[in-house]
Amino acid sequence: MPEKRGADIVIDVLIEEGVDTVFGLPGGAIMEVYDALFDAPLRNILARHEQAAAHMADGYARATGKVGVVLATSGPGATNLVTGLATAHMDSVPVVAITGQVPRNYIGTDAFQEADVVGITRPITKHNFLVTDIKDLALILREAFYLAKTGRPGPVLVDIPKDITQQVYNYKMPTIKDVEDALPGYKPHYEGNPVQIKRAAELIRKAKRPVLYVGGGVIIGNASEELRELAELTRIPVATTNMGKGAFDENHPLALHMLGMHGTYYANMAVYNCDLLIAVGARFDDRVTGKIDEFAPEAKIIHIDIDPASISKNIHVDIPIVGDVKNVLQKLLRELKKKPVEWVKARESWLKQIEKWREKHPLTYQQSDKIIKPQYVIEEIYKITKGEAIISAGVGQHQMWAAMFYKYKFPRQFLNSGGLGTMGYGFPAAVGAKLGKPDKTVFAIEGDGSFVMNMQDVITAVQYRVPVKIAIINNEFLGMVRQWQQLFYDSRYSSVCLAVHPDFVKLAEAMGAVGLRATKPKEVRQVLQKAMEINDRPVIMDFVVDREENVLPMVPAGKSYREMIVSPKQKGEAETMYLVG
Amino acid sequence: MTEDIKAIKVRPLPKTETRKHVIIVRVMHNFGVLTRITSLFAGRGYNIESLTVGKTHEPNVARITIVVEGNERVVEQIIKQLRKLIETLRVRDITDIPHIERELVLIKVHAGEDKARDEIMRLVNIFRAKVVDVSTDTYTIEITGDSEKIDAFINLLRPFGLKDIARTGVLALTRESAKEGLQEHKLE
Numbered sequence: 093m094p095e096k097r098g099a100d101i102v103i104d105v106l107i108e109e110g111v112d113t114v115f116g117l118p119g120g121a122i123m124e125v126y127d128a129l130f131d132a133p134l135r136n137i138l139a140r141h142e143q144a145a146a147h148m149a150d151g152y153a154r155a156t157g158k159v160g161v162v163l164a165t166s167g168p169g170a171t172n173l174v175t176g177l178a179t180a181h182m183d184s185v186p187v188v189a190i191t192g193q194v195p196r197n198y199i200g201t202d203a204f205q206e207a208d209v210v211g212i213t214r215p216i217t218k219h220n221f222l223v224t225d226i227k228d229l230a231l232i233l234r235e236a237f238y239l240a241k242t243g244r245p246g247p248v249l250v251d252i253p254k255d256i257t258q259q260v261y262n263y264k265m266p267t268i269k270d271v272e273d274a275l276p277g278y279k280p281h282y283e284g285n286p287v288q289i290k291r292a293a294e295l296i297r298k299a300k301r302p303v304l305y306v307g308g309g310v311i312i313g314n315a316s317e318e319l320r321e322l323a324e325l326t327r328i329p330v331a332t333t334n335m336g337k338g339a340f341d342e343n344h345p346l347a348l349h350m351l352g353m354h355g356t357y358y359a360n361m362a363v364y365n366c367d368l369l370i371a372v373g374a375r376f377d378d379r380v381t382g383k384i385d386e387f388a389p390e391a392k393i394i395h396i397d398i399d400p401a402s403i404s405k406n407i408h409v410d411i412p413i414v415g416d417v418k419n420v421l422q423k424l425l426r427e428l429k430k431k432p433v434e435w436v437k438a439r440e441s442w443l444k445q446i447e448k449w450r451e452k453h454p455l456t457y458q459q460s461d462k463i464i465k466p467q468y469v470i471e472e473i474y475k476i477t478k479g480e481a482i483i484s485a486g487v488g489q490h491q492m493w494a495a496m497f498y499k500y501k502f503p504r505q506f507l508n509s510g511g512l513g514t515m516g517y518g519f520p521a522a523v524g525a526k527l528g529k530p531d532k533t534v535f536a537i538e539g540d541g542s543f544v545m546n547m548q549d550v551i552t553a554v555q556y557r558v559p560v561k562i563a564i565i566n567n568e569f570l571g572m573v574r575q576w577q578q579l580f581y582d583s584r585y586s587s588v589c590l591a592v593h594p595d596f597v598k599l600a601e602a603m604g605a606v607g608l609r610a611t612k613p614k615e616v617r618q619v620l621q622k623a624m625e626i627n628d629r630p631v632i633m634d635f636v637v638d639r640e641e642n643v644l645p646m647v648p649a650g651k652s653y654r655e656m657i658v659s660p661k662q663k664g665e666a667e668t669m670y671l672v673g
Numbered sequence: 674m675t676e677d678i679k680a681i682k683v684r685p686l687p688k689t690e691t692r693k694h695v696i697i698v699r700v701m702h703n704f705g706v707l708t709r710i711t712s713l714f715a716g717r718g719y720n721i722e723s724l725t726v727g728k729t730h731e732p733n734v735a736r737i738t739i740v741v742e743g744n745e746r747v748v749e750q751i752i753k754q755l756r757k758l759i760e761t762l763r764v765r766d767i768t769d770i771p772h773i774e775r776e777l778v779l780i781k782v783h784a785g786e787d788k789a790r791d792e793i794m795r796l797v798n799i800f801r802a803k804v805v806d807v808s809t810d811t812y813t814i815e816i817t818g819d820s821e822k823i824d825a826f827i828n829l830l831r832p833f834g835l836k837d838i839a840r841t842g843v844l845a846l847t848r849e850s851a852k853e854g855l856q857e858h859k860l861e
């Protein structure tokens with residue numbers, strides 16, 4: 093057995109776990125680990141802010157499906173991770189955070205840079221550990237990876253006191269069996285209950301107006317193929333959540349696109365009027381359901397999810413199926429194929445009705461030849477990347493336009509903070525995604541408010557020559573808040589005007605990136621073309637857009653789908669409330 | 674709604690009435706596990722009536738008895754959230770299965786005059802409690818029993834003037850003699 097420093101044990105476990113990249117920033121309590129990293133066969137990305145490092149690890153994980161790893165020092169280093177961990181937690185992203193802690197004999201003394209990191213991160217991680225004995229170090233780290241990626245994934249934090257990283261110990265690499273033995277109470281349910289699957293099949297056969305409601309669980313569970321097969325076999329249209337984008341090809345005739353607050357008219361109408369709702373890897377978030385009592389009011393609900401606690405949490409579910417979505421969908425398909433129905437016939441009138449809704453209110457906007465419409469920028473990004481790019485977004489209007497006007501076709505293609513809604517997520521996550529998927533074009537579609545929350549890390553992207561394309565949808569507003577103020581606060585624009593911005597082109601140049609700007613619609617394509625040619629550093633594109641464009645359709649928060657606002661009247665006038673159903 | 678669909682057996686709606694539930698949780702006796710449980714309750718706004726922890730006959734396993742008030746849906750969520758904790762080994766709602774509940778309480782009560790002292794002793798005998806400490810003007814009484822008995826006893830002592838009360842919170846074990854009735858709280 094090799095005699096090793098705690099810090100070297102950390103590196104050994106990272107390598108054993110197949111890690112190739114780590115993100116982070118050093119400091120006193122984690123110096124020993126950074127010392128061990130110095131000549132370790134790992135790509136070590138030095139971020140400029142720990143929050144950005146955490147989002148990079150998250151973007152890397154979402155884009156690749158592998159565990160993202162972030163390192164930080166004790167105290168402020170660790171507390172800077174908090175937003176990143178909470179973001180990953182809400183969206184079930186496998187991330188392992190390793191933080192340095194003050195030496196054991198200082199813990200509890202309010203030592204320099206001491207913080208109760210395990211206490212602080214307890215509710216925003218899937219699990220966390222404070223290592224108190226070097227004997228447990230390797231096992232705990234392996235448990236962390238195991239927990240992060242199995243069951244419903246999530247972030248796991250391991251806090252290691254500095255003296256343990258310095259201590260020398262004769263260790264043996266724990267096996268997966270050792271890890272499982274150390275976690276006797278942790279047994280994710282992978283197999284769905286066969287009786288429930290039978291009942292679900294029966295409901296699917298009999299339903300006249302079914303809809304699939306698909307969330308991020310289908311992407312995490314690698315079940316896109318099974319989903320497509322199910323939809324095509326049974327002719328059931330598919331609405332996805334923001335997190336579910338890419339689980340089902342949005343160019344598919346059965347795609348209803350997004351449902352919920354900024355869902356399409358046809359998706360929301362279909363959900364409102366369906367008699368069977370099949371929720372797969374989704375969690376009935378309030379941004380999806382609106383007023384819960386009026387969500388799919390006539391429907392029986394089947395809910396497939398790996399997390400038992402997601403089921404019947406927000407809404408009563410008629411057929412709950414706890415299990416791995418891929419596994420359950422495979423069994424459901426087998427069950428359905430036993431007694432095939434002439435699905436085409438069974439669904440014809442329902443699909444026709446949906447087509448009518450689709451024609452009545454397609455997803456659209458008013459184009460202009462004088463001023464750049466934000467939606468137009470997204471459409472152009474879609475065209476120039478041929479729908480093949482990975483898109484990462486900040487939070488706000490631009491995020492919703494990025495969700496609506498780019499048509500996603502493969503899993504792990506759209507990255508955004510759906511659950512926590514973290515401004516500042518988009519760009520650093522794009523850096524992580526590009527490092528994980530170097531062959532893909534990666535765009536960060538950013539708001540002018542969101543981008544500046546982590547723009548310091550453009551420096552990191554320059555240093556490591558990460559050619560991400562940053563498209564700022566610059567409306568000089570905290571646009572989404574402005575939209576709510578316009579609609580629900582009588583246009584009292586309180587603290588939403590971003591009157592002062594840096595010159596983003598010069599800023600880009602100052603940081604060693606390329607800066608480009610478009611102020612007229614005809615410049616949009618030229619700017620994008622130039623950006624596509626740059627492959628050795630990041631590009632910042634400043635798209636100066638129509639300032640008061642709104643994201644529509646919209647179901648106001650807490651309202652029923654019946655109160656969906658579908659289209660603006662004329663500019664300046666208040667939007668019409670449009671009652672459906 | 675199509676008639677065909679209605680015919681298929683689905684999960685019934687949860688009962689909405691609120692009542693007291695006794696939940697037994699077995700957890701790995703790790704550093705910080707109790708905080709995980711209490712902060713879960715605090716973070717999700719569940720109200721704990723009582724919570725007791727103790728070691729068990731198995732090494733590194735602790736047993737927690739939680740009494741909580743809620744309707745079926747809330748309690749189901751609580752149980753699922755408890756199960757979700759990595760260090761949880763087993764969670765059972767034993768409210769509806771035969772079980773024994775006990776609580777131990779120490780009560781310090783004013784007992785200055787002879788009349789009061791006699792009267793308190795009478796109550797102590799009736800309730801099979803025990804006086805464990807005596808001073809010139811107080812009695813300290815130990816009593817065990819289920820919560821109802823204890824509440825009744827405390828209410829009877831109240832007029833004498835209570836000085837202090839220490840309660841352990843509820844402990845519970847299922848009755849082996851009624852094992853056939855024992856049923857796990859169903860997940861699905």
Ligand SMILES: Cc1ncc(C[n+]2csc(CCOP(=O)(O)OP(=O)(O)O)c2C)c(N)n1
Pocket residue numbers: 486487488489490491513514515516538539540541542543565567569570571572573
């Ligand atoms: C860290 C954080 N702070 C505040 C908010 C609240 N918020 C949601 S959207 C938004 C405006 C975002 O502005 P911008 O990035 O410019 O996007 P736009 O809506 O203008 O496209 C704000 C402030 C948030 N989601 N995250």
Ligand SMILES: [Mg+2]
Pocket residue numbers: 488539540541565566567568569570571
């Ligand atoms: Mg903006």
